[in-house]
Amino acid sequence: MSKPRRPKRAVDGILLLDKPPGITSNAALMEVRRLFQADKAGHTGSLDPMATGMLPICLGNATKLSGQLLASDKAYRATICLGARTDSGDADGTVIESASVPAHDAAQVIAMLDASCGPQTQIPPMVSALKHEGKRLYALAREGVEIARAPRDIVIHQLKLVDWQPMQWVIDVQCSKGTYIRVLAEDLAQKLGTLAHLTALRRQWVTPFRGTQYALSQLQAIASDGGHVALDACLLPLSSALVQWPKVVVTGPQAAQLRAGQPIAVQDSATSDACMAQREVAVLDGEGVAISLAVWRDDGLLWPKRWLLRDEKP
Structure with a gap:
């Protein structure tokens, strides 16, 4: 009789895995996903089986940033x-x-x-x-x-x-x-x-990560000793992947507009001029949480590109 499947959970963040030698990147990814019981997981660029070192693992909504991280130096x-x-x-x-x-x-x-x-x-x-x-x-x-x-x-x-x-x-x-x-x-x-x-x-x-890397053996020990609470403390927020992006901080009503798929006007001319030069920007709420990716269009408005939070996309 097969074992029942472990329930998946909503967990969002980026883990800097120190991949061991002798396994594929996908095998390492699946072990991380199993330990975290994450509903979604993806890595940001394969390492050969022989290779070791940093393999950023995106869990949950962080998988929406995998494409950006694949392009990193x-x-x-x-x-x-x-x-x-x-x-x-x-x-x-x-x-x-x-x-x-x-x-x-x-x-x-x-x-x-x-x-x-x-x-x-x-x-x-x-x-x-x-x-x-x-x-x-x-x-x-x-x-x-x-x-x-x-x-x-x-x-x-x-x-x-x-x-x-x-x-x-x-x-x-x-x-x-x-x-x-x-x-x-x-x-x-x-x-x-x-x-x-x-x-x-x-x-x-x-790029842009230089932080602590966790070996699979460390994660297994953390999971055994402290469960999901201790494991989740190893994760970086989504905003950590966007530190080099130009940023716009929005109000609650503006965030609601973006979530609904509507563009917003940014009144801070210094911010908008700097961001428009690069077109794509990260949108943060008042607490510094990354809520969306957005793009400046020729109409001078900021249009939503990808909603990053757990609630439904616009």
């Missing part, structure tokens, strides 16, 4: 092993090609890293969660199928050499969304005239 620490390429680009794969490593020193690597920053294109790897005709690329790769992948625009904001050894580099990377660090490692090695794969990868932060 990210930072990683990567350990690159030189002289061998694997079929996955990391240590979880099988070595498929080896090459000698040219003599070089740390100064050469630093110069190469500096020259590798800026806007560029990158071809996604076959072993990735991208889809082709509804099927994940990694599933096609397992079947021995390889398809052409269109290059994507990315930006490498910063590359820093943390540790240098003749056969291994440790680098810090700050980059835009959609950047594959496995591919970056292979591209850097190619510039040196050799091959490479990742042996470790840790995501250090995701």
Whole structure:
């Protein structure tokens, strides 16, 4: 006889999970959702099974912000092993090609890293969660199928050499969304005239988050000792995801208008001028709670885009 399903509950917020190695991002997400008994949950950008580090988990109405967080800049620490390429680009794969490593020193690597920053294109790897005709690329790769992948625009904001050894580099990377660090490692090695794969990868932060990360083992202990009250204390409010957005504070009647799908006029000219330059804004109530995303239109009014509270959408 199957066990009865645990009841779901309304819980809204963002958890900064420290994903452990050896599991998929979706498996980590499902364990967090189970612990919180959340009615809705989603993450904001996959980490490879081998990778560790920050995986923001959106619960409840915070899932409405997942799209914004997917577009955020990210930072990683990567350990690159030189002289061998694997079929996955990391240590979880099988070595498929080896090459000698040219003599070089740390100064050469630093110069190469500096020259590798800026806007560029990158071809996604076959072993990735991208889809082709509804099927994940990694599933096609397992079947021995390889398809052409269109290059994507990315930006490498910063590359820093943390540790240098003749056969291994440790680098810090700050980059835009959609950047594959496995591919970056292979591209850097190619510039040196050799091959490479990742042996470790840790995501250090995701814009705008720099806060405390919780391991699954910590969350399991917190749930055991303190239940949902203690777990919920680990969550960040929705407004934490919007700290870099221009903001408009509205009155109760204005909030009611937005909730009803109606535009509002903002009388503070300094606020409206600053916000109109970026078009999309976060709308807060008088207590600083994020209640809506909104957009300025050419008519000079602020129009609701997405209602963020638990009550019904307009």
